[in-house]
Amino acid sequence: MSNPAMLVHDARLRRRHPWRDAVGDFARGIQLAELWLTMGWYDVRQRYSRSVFGPFWVTISLAVFVAGLGVTYAALFRVPVDAYLPYVTIGMVQWSLITALLNEGSATFTAATAAIKQMPAPVGIHALRVVWRNLIILAHNAVIVLVVLVACGVKPGWTGLAALPGLVLLLLNGVGWSVTLGLVGARFRDMMPLVANATQMLLFVTPVLWRAEDLGERRVLAEFNPLFHLIEIVRAPLLGTGFPVGSFAAALVVTALNLALALVFYTRLRWRVAYWL
Amino acid sequence: MSSIRLDGVSLQFPLYGGSARSLRNRLVSSATGGRIGSDARSRVCVEALRNIDVAIAHGERVALIGHNGAGKTTLLRVLAGIYVPQTGRVVVSGKIAPLFDIGLGMDGEASGYDNIRLRGLYLGLSRRQIESRIDEIADFTELGGFLDMPIRTYSAGMQTRLSFAICTSVDPDVLLLDEGILAGDAAFMERAQARLTAFVARAGILVLASHSDNLLASLCTRALRLEHGRLVADGPLHEVLSPVPSPSTRRISA
Numbered sequence: 001m002s003n004p005a006m007l008v009h010d011a012r013l014r015r016r017h018p019w020r021d022a023v024g025d026f027a028r029g030i031q032l033a034e035l036w037l038t039m040g041w042y043d044v045r046q047r048y049s050r051s052v053f054g055p056f057w058v059t060i061s062l063a064v065f066v067a068g069l070g071v072t073y074a075a076l077f078r079v080p081v082d083a084y085l086p087y088v089t090i091g092m093v094q095w096s097l098i099t100a101l102l103n104e105g106s107a108t109f110t111a112a113t114a115a116i117k118q119m120p121a122p123v124g125i126h127a128l129r130v131v132w133r134n135l136i137i138l139a140h141n142a143v144i145v146l147v148v149l150v151a152c153g154v155k156p157g158w159t160g161l162a163a164l165p166g167l168v169l170l171l172l173n174g175v176g177w178s179v180t181l182g183l184v185g186a187r188f189r190d191m192m193p194l195v196a197n198a199t200q201m202l203l204f205v206t207p208v209l210w211r212a213e214d215l216g217e218r219r220v221l222a223e224f225n226p227l228f229h230l231i232e233i234v235r236a237p238l239l240g241t242g243f244p245v246g247s248f249a250a251a252l253v254v255t256a257l258n259l260a261l262a263l264v265f266y267t268r269l270r271w272r273v274a275y276w277l
Numbered sequence: 278m279s280s281i282r283l284d285g286v287s288l289q290f291p292l293y294g295g296s297a298r299s300l301r302n303r304l305v306s307s308a309t310g311g312r313i314g315s316d317a318r319s320r321v322c323v324e325a326l327r328n329i330d331v332a333i334a335h336g337e338r339v340a341l342i343g344h345n346g347a348g349k350t351t352l353l354r355v356l357a358g359i360y361v362p363q364t365g366r367v368v369v370s371g372k373i374a375p376l377f378d379i380g381l382g383m384d385g386e387a388s389g390y391d392n393i394r395l396r397g398l399y400l401g402l403s404r405r406q407i408e409s410r411i412d413e414i415a416d417f418t419e420l421g422g423f424l425d426m427p428i429r430t431y432s433a434g435m436q437t438r439l440s441f442a443i444c445t446s447v448d449p450d451v452l453l454l455d456e457g458i459l460a461g462d463a464a465f466m467e468r469a470q471a472r473l474t475a476f477v478a479r480a481g482i483l484v485l486a487s488h489s490d491n492l493l494a495s496l497c498t499r500a501l502r503l504e505h506g507r508l509v510a511d512g513p514l515h516e517v518l519s520p521v522p523s524p525s526t527r528r529i530s531a
Contacts, residue, residue, distance in 0.1 A: 007358045007369040014361070035398040039384075042395070046386040049427075114385075118378050119399040120358035271361040274354070275290060 007120075014271075022267035029122035036125040039115075040132035058096070059140045066092050066144065073209060082152040089148040090235045091208040093141045094170070098227060099199040100134045101174035106191040108182025113277040123273050124266065127178035131171055145238070156240040166233030169251050173230060176258035183269045186276045202227060226254040279371030279450035279482050281333040281356060286365035288326040288351060288506075325351040326362070327506045333499075336480035340493040340514055343503035349486035352503065353377060353453045356484060371450025371482065374400055376440055378457065389424035389431070389439055390415070396443045410446055417442040417468070434462055445472050451482045456489075470495060490518060 014021065029036070048054035069092075070085035077084065105127070109116065112126045149156070156163075185191035203209075205221070208231065212222040222228045232247040326348050333339055341349040354360045355367055357375035383395040393414055397407040415424055418438045420431075428436060437457060444452070452473075473496055477483055487493055493500070493514060500517035502510035510517045 007367065007373065009355075009358065009361050009367040011362060011364045011366065032398070034404055035395075038394060038398060038404070042384060042387050042391055046384075049386070114378065115383055115395075115399070117354070117359060118383065119375065119396070120373070121399060274359050274361075276293075 018267050019263070022263060022270065025122045025270065026124040026266060029124035029128065032121060032125055035121070036129040037132060039125075040129040040136065043129065043133045044136045055137055055140045058137055059143060062092060062096060062141055063144045066148070069209065077210065077214070086148050086152050086154045086239060087211070087235070088209060090145055090238050091231055093138070093145055094231050094234055095203060095206075095208050096141065097134055097138050097170070097174075098230070099203075100137065101131065101177055102181065102195050102199050103192070104130050104134065105174065105178035106181040106185040106195045108178045109186040109273050109277065110182075110189070110192075116274055116277055123270050124179065127175055127182060130178045130182075131174040134174065135171065149238070154238075154240060156238050159237050159240060159243060162237035162243045163234045166230075166237065166248070166251070169233060169248075169255050170230050172255050173258050176255070176262040179262040180258075180265045183265045183273065186273050187269075206231070223250075226250070229254060278335045280335060280369075281331070281451065281482060281484075282366075282368045283329050283331045283355075284366040286326055286329040286355060286362045286367060287324070288355065288360060288362045289322045289324050292321040292323055324506050326355065329365070329508050331501065331508065331511070333482055333484070335482065337499055338477050338483040338497045339485070340497035340500040340517075341484060341486040341503065342488075342493070342500055342517065347503040348506040349503055350377065350455055351506075353455055353484065353486055356451070357453055369451060372401065372447070373451045373453065374444045374447055374449030375453045376444045376457075377453075377455040385429035386427050388426060389418070389420060389428055392428050392439060393424075393443050396440065397447070400444070400447045400449075402447060414442045414446050417446070417472075419465075433457075434465065438465055441469055441472075445476060449476075449481060452476060452484070454483070454485045454487075456487045493518075 044055055048057065051057060053060060066085070066089045070081060070088055073088065074081040074084040104111075108126050108130050109123060112129075115121075116123060116126070148154075181191060181195060185195075206225055206227045207215075207222050212219055212228060212232075215221055229247040229250040232244050233251050236242060236244040236247070329352065341352060343349055351360065353375065354377065355362055356369060357373055357377075358367075358369070359375070383392050383399070387395065390411065393411055394404070394407050397410075398404070402410075418424070418435075420435060420438060423431065423435065424439075428439065431439070470492075473483065477496065483496065485493065485497060497514050500510070500512065500514040501508055502517050
């Protein structure tokens with residue numbers, strides 16, 4: 001027989017190499033790429049299975065929102081529409097990704113109860129599935145960004161490519177959120193309404209609809225907001241205003257801390273998920 | 278060679294009531310401290326399995342019997358690697374195919390075909406391997422056009438057909454079945470039993486939890502009786518099933 005599969009759960013050994021085991025478990029989850037890619041794809045497909053526009057509903061509503069906002073707020077802030085509209089469009093597309101990652105991240109495991117209780121697999125695959133499915137939605141929304149950039153004559157040029165590492169950092173944070181919030185959410189069901197409330201409030205204190213410079217002397221409010229940097233590292237390159245070195249450094253630190261926290265939670269709590277569901 | 282070995286496996290479920298589960302409750306109790314705090318810490322637990330020692334060898338067909346809530350499903354989930362026990366050791370060698378909560382499927386909104394793909398991926402098949410077997414699996418289910426519909430529209434028996442067909446098609450070494458398999462109709466049960474018998478003939482390990490003595494008698498040779506999470510009897514099936522103890526059955530007094 002060729003290399004039979006082995007299952008070993010030893011309560012005493014578990015405490016010997018907790019970190020290495022957690023990393024190994026998550027790595028095995030990543031290797032099950034076919035599984036979580038398929039699950040994420042089905043998630044998107046099913047969510048819109050009986051609608052005509054499908055996932056483009058998110059895109060349409062976002063486009064309407066951004067168009068209305070762009071015209072009105074440009075007048076409020078006394079800035080030209082073709083300068084404000086690209087700014088707010090990129091910001092809102094990213095913001096909808098961030099809120100989806102936070103909100104769906106807090107239901108990472110509760111939403112996968114049936115699968116977790118039936119089939120053994122590293123539970124981390126459900127965090128990867130959440131991030132992947134929102135990347136698919138982002139790909140739909142990216143159409144708006146493209147249209148607005150062309151319409152407003154913004155040409156980011158080659159610096160626009162610098163948005164890609166920024167997006168990768170944002171997605172890594174999504175993995176961290178899905179693990180941490182998902183684990184807490186599996187134990188305490190208050191997590192979902194809590195996060196939903198928090199994201200609503202965060203939109204108004206994060207420079208998405210307005211610019212960080214508008215804060216004047218209180219710009220520090222934006223500088224200490226990790227979400228600002230996560231948005232800026234994608235937005236600034238796409239607007240052609242150059243590579244934001246400061247924000248990128250801040251985003252690196254935020255990502256490292258976020259993933260470290262997720263590792264702590266994954267190490268200590270992943271095996272309890274099946275008990276909590 | 279497949280084998281299963283459990284040494285001193287115990288497992289407790291914390292029971293969280295409506296209020297005990299909220300974050301506020303925890304925060305309030307830890308903030309006030311004292312008696313309320315310590316009350317909140319002493320959680321209600323259900324002892325689902327207690328100190329289970331079992332060794333199952335290659336080719337054995339084992340029945341799990343006991344009342345509802347005796348720990349049969351929990352034990353199956355431990356064998357599948359879903360529940361990690363708090364104490365003790367579980368070693369299972371061989372490719373495991375679990376079949377629990379048959380009525381649920383992997384994803385209620387997904388079609389029958391998609392559920393075949395999902396479960397196949399979980400069981401360790403690649404997409405290509407699944408696509409090459411999908412027709413054979415579809416044939417066995419006899420569900421025809423229903424395979425294109427979301428499985429939430431299936432009856433319990435139809436879902437049983439689907440899940441069973443997938444799990445037995447992956448050539449597992451260790452097959453873990455929960456009682457839901459009885460949801461099939463007579464014609465399906467006949468074919469399911471034939472498939473199980475063929476599996477058993479290949480000398481893998483079968484662990485089957487059921488309340489149907491007939492089904493167990495036709496498939497199993499050995500039985501484990503669970504009571505309140507403890508293993509109370511282990512021996513040949515007919516002896517464990519019979520009310521009169523016999524010398525060859527290990528009666529375990531807890």
